[in-house]
Amino acid sequence: MNGEFVAFFILSLLTIGGAVFMISFTRVVHMVISLGITFISIAGLFVLLGAEFVGVSQILVYSGAISILMLFGIMLTKHDANDEGTGATWKNRFALIFVAALFGLLFWGIQNTPWALPEPMTASSESNAKEIGLRVFTEYVIPFELVSVLLLVALVGAIIMAKKEGDSE
Structure with a gap:
């Protein structure tokens, strides 16, 4: 360990x-x-x-x-300060039994699976951030810029919708 x-x-x-x-x-x-x-x-x-x-x-x-x-x-x-209870205890018990059975099944499956040994990791000379940056700004420039335009349009749309709601009051 x-x-x-x-x-x-x-x-x-x-x-x-x-x-x-x-x-x-x-x-x-x-x-x-x-x-x-x-x-x-x-x-x-x-x-x-x-x-x-x-x-x-x-x-x-x-x-x-x-x-x-x-x-x-x-x-x-x-919000109200009062908590709303579900009131259905039989559903909670059924869910607990179902989750415990699912956990047991998954645990049994993981323990009984013959896992292959992973290959030893080799130390990379470059960092992850540098590799991601090189890929984003060389191979994926167009999708990156399209996502930025989409986010800008969503931001402007949210501001316009918020302004219209504020003006109606």
Whole structure:
């Protein structure tokens, strides 16, 4: 057992735990915080896999921007302080049994599968970010620019729609 295995085990527990808590909580703020923990744990898993650029992008885009956007959306809308319960305990018990059976089946399948040994990783002289940058700006320039134009059009459209809603009041 080495440090990489321990880090993987902890990050995967945080990922699964955050996802389970996200669907289990009833308050939206708690759900968003659990989702943020899941996003950060997934970024850690990307770093363990050697995809540092994707891990940093995960933190910047999802953990930062999406979670903060969701929190601001929650804070700027009206909510009741009361939690709404589901009231169907038999559904919760059935779901727990189903998830436990699915987990057992997946665990059994993973343990009994003959996995091939991975090839040893070779150290690359270039970083992931440099390789991604070279590919994006040489082979994929046109799609990259089309995505930027699409995002700009969506931003302008959202501003126009927000302005029309504000003027009607």
